[in-house]
Amino acid sequence: MRKNIVAGNWKMNNDLAQTESLLTDLKKQTQTSIAEVMIAPAFTNLYPAFQALKSTNIEVIAQNMHFAENGAYTGEVSGSMLKSVGIETVILGHSERREYFNETDEILAKKVDAALAKGMRVVFCFGEVLEDRKSNNQEKIVENQIKNALFHLGPAAFQNIILAYEPVWAIGTGETASPEQAQDMHAFIRKTLATKYGADIAEEVSILYGGSVKPANAEEIFSKPDVDGGLIGGASLNADDFFAIVNAF
Numbered sequence: 001m002r003k004n005i006v007a008g009n010w011k012m013n014n015d016l017a018q019t020e021s022l023l024t025d026l027k028k029q030t031q032t033s034i035a036e037v038m039i040a041p042a043f044t045n046l047y048p049a050f051q052a053l054k055s056t057n058i059e060v061i062a063q064n065m066h067f068a069e070n071g072a073y074t075g076e077v078s079g080s081m082l083k084s085v086g087i088e089t090v091i092l093g094h095s096e097r098r099e100y101f102n103e104t105d106e107i108l109a110k111k112v113d114a115a116l117a118k119g120m121r122v123v124f125c126f127g128e129v130l131e132d133r134k135s136n137n138q139e140k141i142v143e144n145q146i147k148n149a150l151f152h153l154g155p156a157a158f159q160n161i162i163l164a165y166e167p168v169w170a171i172g173t174g175e176t177a178s179p180e181q182a183q184d185m186h187a188f189i190r191k192t193l194a195t196k197y198g199a200d201i202a203e204e205v206s207i208l209y210g211g212s213v214k215p216a217n218a219e220e221i222f223s224k225p226d227v228d229g230g231l232i233g234g235a236s237l238n239a240d241d242f243f244a245i246v247n248a249f
């Protein structure tokens with residue numbers, strides 16, 4: 001059975017003091033759902049967050065990593081470095097990385113390989129921009145993003161891959177994909193996986209939706225059969241809101 005997962009992407013928010021305060025608030029929350037819960041603080045706060053949450057059910061994950069093991073890559077962080085501070089899961093391919101840091105499908109394929117080689121799990125993000133949606137090209141775009149970065153992998157790799165469909169037009173805009181739009185795309189993603197890897201593997205992969213998920217809309221989005229959880233930006237910065245979403249299953 002595939003898992004329900006709610007992951008909070010803090011992006012470039014929260015200094016150390018703010019991180020500690022949010023971690024304290026998160027530890028006070030009660031989880032009533034069976035979802036796996038993850039949070040992704042900035043690199044500088046990964047280790048304190050890992051230490052603070054290691055006795056809880058909340059996994060601390062990274063927002064990005066480099067594909068190289070080490071070397072002359074000023075400003076970058078490797079999978080080994082993440083693992084050395086307790087991090088076992090990494091978000092890759094977020095649209096902000098693609099847009100502002102020129103991450104291409106080719107780079108992302110290398111990052112995915114590097115993370116999997118380290119035994120890490122990957123939350124792999126993709127999604128179309130508004131023009132693609134307006135021209136009804138969203139399926140082609142998403143299919144290519146998945147194929148280009150993931151379809152060189154063998155079937156076993158998908159045990160460590162979580163997919164996150166994030167339509168770019170819905171990220172941080174307050175405009176959510178309708179539950180039906182999310183379901184249609186998630187079903188398409190699963191069909192795309194099934195065509196290459198077979199139905200059994202496609203059924204096992206968790207597919208998260210991301211883009212303006214809030215306490216008010218989470219339950220309806222999560223009720224869709226192919227939506228297995230959410231990647232939450234803005235609403236993950238408040239512990240009550242985040243846990244309202246965690247408990248929306």
Ligand code: PGA
Pocket residue numbers: 009166170171172173174210211212213231232233234235
């Ligand atoms: P949002 O961000 O929830 O603030 O729209 C989602 C994301 O970028 O992962």
